[in-house]
Amino acid sequence: MKVGLIGFGTIGAGVVEIFNRNQELINRKTGRKVELKRVVDLDIETPRGVEIDPEKLSTDADDILEDPDIDIVIELIGGYEPARSFILRAIENGKHVVTANKALLARHWDEIMSAASEKGVRVAFEASVGGGIPVLKALNESLAANRIQSIYGIINGTANYILTGMASEGCEFEEVLREAQRLGYAERDPTFDIEGHDTAQKLIILTLLGFGVYVPEEKLHVMGISNIKRHDIEYALEELNHTVRLLAAARLEDGELELWVMPALVPADHLLSSVTGVYNGIYIEGDFTGPVMFYGKGAGRRATASAVVADCMDIVINPEKRIPMGPGFEAVKSVREFSRTTSRYYIRLEAVDRPGVLHEMAGAFSRHGISIESVTQRGAVEGETVPIYIVTHSTMEGDLQRALSEIMEMEWVMGEPLSLRIL
Amino acid sequence: MKVGLIGFGTIGAGVVEIFNRNQELINRKTGRKVELKRVVDLDIETPRGVEIDPEKLSTDADDILEDPDIDIVIELIGGYEPARSFILRAIENGKHVVTANKALLARHWDEIMSAASEKGVRVAFEASVGGGIPVLKALNESLAANRIQSIYGIINGTANYILTGMASEGCEFEEVLREAQRLGYAERDPTFDIEGHDTAQKLIILTLLGFGVYVPEEKLHVMGISNIKRHDIEYALEELNHTVRLLAAARLEDGELELWVMPALVPADHLLSSVTGVYNGIYIEGDFTGPVMFYGKGAGRRATASAVVADCMDIVINPEKRIPMGPGFEAVKSVREFSRTTSRYYIRLEAVDRPGVLHEMAGAFSRHGISIESVTQRGAVEGETVPIYIVTHSTMEGDLQRALSEIMEMEWVMGEPLSLRIL
Numbered sequence: 001m002k003v004g005l006i007g008f009g010t011i012g013a014g015v016v017e018i019f020n021r022n023q024e025l026i027n028r029k030t031g032r033k034v035e036l037k038r039v040v041d042l043d044i045e046t047p048r049g050v051e052i053d054p055e056k057l058s059t060d061a062d063d064i065l066e067d068p069d070i071d072i073v074i075e076l077i078g079g080y081e082p083a084r085s086f087i088l089r090a091i092e093n094g095k096h097v098v099t100a101n102k103a104l105l106a107r108h109w110d111e112i113m114s115a116a117s118e119k120g121v122r123v124a125f126e127a128s129v130g131g132g133i134p135v136l137k138a139l140n141e142s143l144a145a146n147r148i149q150s151i152y153g154i155i156n157g158t159a160n161y162i163l164t165g166m167a168s169e170g171c172e173f174e175e176v177l178r179e180a181q182r183l184g185y186a187e188r189d190p191t192f193d194i195e196g197h198d199t200a201q202k203l204i205i206l207t208l209l210g211f212g213v214y215v216p217e218e219k220l221h222v223m224g225i226s227n228i229k230r231h232d233i234e235y236a237l238e239e240l241n242h243t244v245r246l247l248a249a250a251r252l253e254d255g256e257l258e259l260w261v262m263p264a265l266v267p268a269d270h271l272l273s274s275v276t277g278v279y280n281g282i283y284i285e286g287d288f289t290g291p292v293m294f295y296g297k298g299a300g301r302r303a304t305a306s307a308v309v310a311d312c313m314d315i316v317i318n319p320e321k322r323i324p325m326g327p328g329f330e331a332v333k334s335v336r337e338f339s340r341t342t343s344r345y346y347i348r349l350e351a352v353d354r355p356g357v358l359h360e361m362a363g364a365f366s367r368h369g370i371s372i373e374s375v376t377q378r379g380a381v382e383g384e385t386v387p388i389y390i391v392t393h394s395t396m397e398g399d400l401q402r403a404l405s406e407i408m409e410m411e412w413v414m415g416e417p418l419s420l421r422i423l
Numbered sequence: 424m425k426v427g428l429i430g431f432g433t434i435g436a437g438v439v440e441i442f443n444r445n446q447e448l449i450n451r452k453t454g455r456k457v458e459l460k461r462v463v464d465l466d467i468e469t470p471r472g473v474e475i476d477p478e479k480l481s482t483d484a485d486d487i488l489e490d491p492d493i494d495i496v497i498e499l500i501g502g503y504e505p506a507r508s509f510i511l512r513a514i515e516n517g518k519h520v521v522t523a524n525k526a527l528l529a530r531h532w533d534e535i536m537s538a539a540s541e542k543g544v545r546v547a548f549e550a551s552v553g554g555g556i557p558v559l560k561a562l563n564e565s566l567a568a569n570r571i572q573s574i575y576g577i578i579n580g581t582a583n584y585i586l587t588g589m590a591s592e593g594c595e596f597e598e599v600l601r602e603a604q605r606l607g608y609a610e611r612d613p614t615f616d617i618e619g620h621d622t623a624q625k626l627i628i629l630t631l632l633g634f635g636v637y638v639p640e641e642k643l644h645v646m647g648i649s650n651i652k653r654h655d656i657e658y659a660l661e662e663l664n665h666t667v668r669l670l671a672a673a674r675l676e677d678g679e680l681e682l683w684v685m686p687a688l689v690p691a692d693h694l695l696s697s698v699t700g701v702y703n704g705i706y707i708e709g710d711f712t713g714p715v716m717f718y719g720k721g722a723g724r725r726a727t728a729s730a731v732v733a734d735c736m737d738i739v740i741n742p743e744k745r746i747p748m749g750p751g752f753e754a755v756k757s758v759r760e761f762s763r764t765t766s767r768y769y770i771r772l773e774a775v776d777r778p779g780v781l782h783e784m785a786g787a788f789s790r791h792g793i794s795i796e797s798v799t800q801r802g803a804v805e806g807e808t809v810p811i812y813i814v815t816h817s818t819m820e821g822d823l824q825r826a827l828s829e830i831m832e833m834e835w836v837m838g839e840p841l842s843l844r845i846l
Binding site for chain 1: 437448714716725729745
């Protein structure tokens, strides 16, 4: 079996490294000689820190896509084009595809899967969610007898590094972001990771596998972590015994699927609170298996390459394998409007302290039927700005946002209020 | 595809329940009609709390084993015989086998796997380790490109319930054991679970998959938890910031495999310390994927049945699937003698306090080249018995045991000393 790799970047170099180091293992486990025959990238000059026979390098994707000798194409260039065209051509030419391209799958799932199904080839994508964590195979195959009830994932290492760094070092967002950039855990333009878009794309894939429903990113409620302050994290931990984590959530209730990407308060003794730094954790509940969690490195050259090569080996071993996808039952009747979802909430307002503030605020909450569990104003000095921390009982998102809009109109409120769900 | 179930006990009833509730899902996901055709048990009278067509029940295993219509045999009677004979006959008759029988696999692995390989049928056993946690498939397939470096598992729910209950409730072993028995988390005769034998059998299977080496239970160092006192757990947490967990460990170092089942001190911030109650967690390190952990219910009717039915579905979908087993590389040159393994140690002695105790004890450690990190004697009153807590630097097990033997001869020592590894 011959493999062609398109995209000799970070993960691509990791794939080459696995073939270099574990070639014998790969052959023995698959019972075949599996050869990485060709590696294509626009740049084949810059050293990647891995040994590779220069004969194998090419700048022309056709050297893989049009080579009848190549059985499996690994696509690791990312993004929409030319990745999409390359994958469709590989399929058209009867080749199996292995990809880590979450963006592409999240947008062009149907097109790619239909093409593969028509040509009778496999598209494997374990590396697209959770890096080296085998969560997709588990969801698809190992939990196959279950009706999935909920999925909660910490699936962006950059955001988790920042949130947990703010907690452990007592620093503000910008400071930990700069440190993450220095260490290579955050991109120079970190928007995609910290604003939740990467998490959203992965949630789309998890939702497809867990619930058999495709929801485009535009329909997801996505909120990032850049508004989280150090004192939110401190208050959550010290007063409420919760950590703050950027979560991807998919939860089925009464046939309606609730989906969101948001920072949320997680009980400190919940296993997801133990997921720190760049690690990922995905917590899944099935009707029979109960809660299971998968933990590991959600990104990085070696871990992600491990998932890519495992996919190749799976194809070598079982090229005809049918993968059961989706829930296999019509559980999801609709996707619940985000404004109709309910949760307990943590709210933080910045307010100028003066008499009557609490009374006016309580009035707004009351008019929208929101029941308050606690209100705390710390270190209030009349005339100065202080944070007010509010915890609500179970509240409908739409009611909360209407109440907050009213409160925003009050003259003593400064800046934007923050509202986070409590798990 | 038709399935026959032998063993209508707790897990067997769970399997029937999944077929009752998720039959449509099973058919859709596999693309076949999968029917639970027959259920055999010696007792088919006692109600199991699940609906089943009485026509399907039989007391004669031949009704499954000799029925040419049945493709898959689920064996859930446990133990060695008649489970072994039933499985071998099922294989002989060309049927696939799904089993949760860790005891049988840990002892008769070669015989069963050779027979299956000869007849070209599959033997699936996800439920044998970690109940509903899909750790075996992950180890075998998802981590296939890795050289496994170590496996640390909390894989006995009874022992974990007791150890974590002692910590959270501040109770002694016997008290929590009685509570566990009352709640059905421990057997009336709990020896098998609390003395580590169940954990050892599961470790044998994990070692086969992770390292390709079969080690019979007699060659494993197995120690249970019945000697752990409440004050060991308290000292570990308060003074050393570690929890106590019954671990199965397999670790490869310089080509030598180190294997043991023992209660050990785990750093409080390690993910394995977050595994509490009857839950299981398996922590695996591969050379590329780095650390990954799998968490969930390691036992119980519904979770274990989930793994059993997933195995059936996997067979229905891919009856010819080849499963890569073992490491695929000759990594393990030998199994390290337990006396030659090294670790930091926590030691607790009960001693009559009198002058010179510390001097004599230190002499014994010194003669065997053991370097001490700390010694603490709490609440000493001359002439009375008090615990002495010792933490060593990295020490070879054999040296430690020799030193402890010498110390045992000293007249001020009372009872057996306890020595636990520190992870």
